Amino acid sequence: MRVTNQRFGREFWALWMATALSNLGDGLFKFVLPLLAVRLTDSPVLVAGVSSALTLPWLLFALPVGVVVDRLDRKRIMVVVNLIRTAAVGSLAFAQQFDWLTVFVLGFLAFLVGTCETVSDTTSGALVPSVVNHDRLEQANARIISAETIMNSFIGGPLGGYLLTIGLLLPAVGSAASFLAAAVALLLMRGHFTVERKQPAGCFGRRSLFMG
Template sequence: MRMTHQRFGREFWALWMATALSNLGDGLFKFALPLLAAKLTHSPALVASVSLALTLPWLLFALPVGVIVDRLDRKRIMVVVNLVRTAAVGVLAFAQQLDWLSVFVLGFLAFLVGTCETVSDTSSGALVPSVVNRDQLEQANARIYSVETIMNKFIGGPLGGYLLAIGLLLPALGSAVSFLAAAVALLLMRGHFSVERKQSASIWRDVSEGVRFLWTNQLLRTLAIMVAIMASCWSAFFSILVLYAVAPGPLGLQEYQYGLLLTSLAAGSVAGSLLVSPLQRLFGRGALLGLDIIGTFAMLFVPGVWANVWLVGAAMFLAGMGGTTWVVAVNSIRQRVVPNELLGRVYGAYRLISWGTLPIGAFLAGIVAELAGLHVVFLGGAILNLFLVFPLISVLREEKRQTEQSGRSVSSPNLVP
């Protein structure tokens, strides 16, 4: 089903509300996760392993999840996974209360919640074009991503810090309630959201169609590889940030102050969602992509050189802004270019390449930090991001070539091959 009027309708706002609630739950869970791990062990490798467990499902399940999203009703999928997340976080609260929590249990629950996130995000990304008009995609994606950021980091992080200060049980309980409320909000969406297409008997054939579409599209392929490098560095950064920021780490923050530090990233993301349209009009999409590279470099480089909370916060703000402009722009390209019946599979293939490096980044960060120190991880990631200038040049050349051929910008749905 597709909206025919210009204003966002009930289905979009129900999806928006579910996104807000589920990301509040995500924010509470992801904030508490490394802090709980740090309370259980002081080993950087073990703390990072919990983040690895949370992100590993993108590497393991991105492709089959894409097939599921293109075969089943996307709204119902999201309802089910939010209920599963409710149960998983409830088990975490139960384990905390009975003092059964260990790094192993924490890692298992993180893996389960991460698997649900893989399914939910893929379904949500495929749902957006079904509830808004084609010419509303940038605006819709900006609103979806901004509320994701606000609830996940701007509210979820600080709220998680305050709740954790009151009691270890509260962030988990708050997360469970948020996931349950998200499932209820999705039920407000009317109609069915499964794709009308001829079903293939072979799951492998379905998978290969999505992979082939992505890999033969030069622009999407290049962007996916660039994200893979940046995502591994972001994962490395956040998997050990708690050890760097919270006392006795170099920044010497208290837990609630750590939550406030994370809001600098969220504030940058909100600023990016508000500025993405005027920035694109003024400077073009290439500048938006370049902003993400600059922001990621700054976020990694600054803590590698200066243990100053204000400088680190400013760098995270810039990274948040760049990350948002990138996501909104690239999501809009993908939703325009990819046929609706392929969206789930192409999204899964894209995330396999781009986010499949998240567990690798967390794993390497833990090992390198254990052997050489936290600063080496930060500076190594900053240097790695400098090399992204070369594929960015390739993307800009491709954009220019397409513009010359069609006389339109790359935002046109017919422009990207």
């Protein structure tokens, strides 16, 4: 799907909103994650391992994710991964409330959320050319990247600190709510966003190597 108007339309702003909300959720989760780990273990190695589990997927899956994104509906991918993050962070808050959370479960959830972040941010960038015209692509990319950086690095942490003064679980609850809101925002995007692929030519459709 590709837009034909010259302005940023509904699809772009829905994508921008979803990107901002999901990165706010990432920022809140990154803030609360080591605090929860410290409450579960006195081992600095385990605390560092939990934090590393959140970023490790970028190293492991950044390239494979690009291949997947080129083959599936990008809007659907983002909706699914945001729903997975909502469930993962929501279950973390639930487990913490009932004392079922262990440092290993926390590490697994961190790895799952980090994997979803890798998929979501990669897909978000790949979606931009489908919702804006080529002459506005640079401006659109700048807005998407700004939303990612500001919400993840500059708003998520301070907001997490404020919520923490009210209750330990509130940053996690806020993170889950942000992921859910991002999934809802994506539903405002109309149409499908799968890359169109040309059908491979048959043996009679290929040019002979011996022909110029």
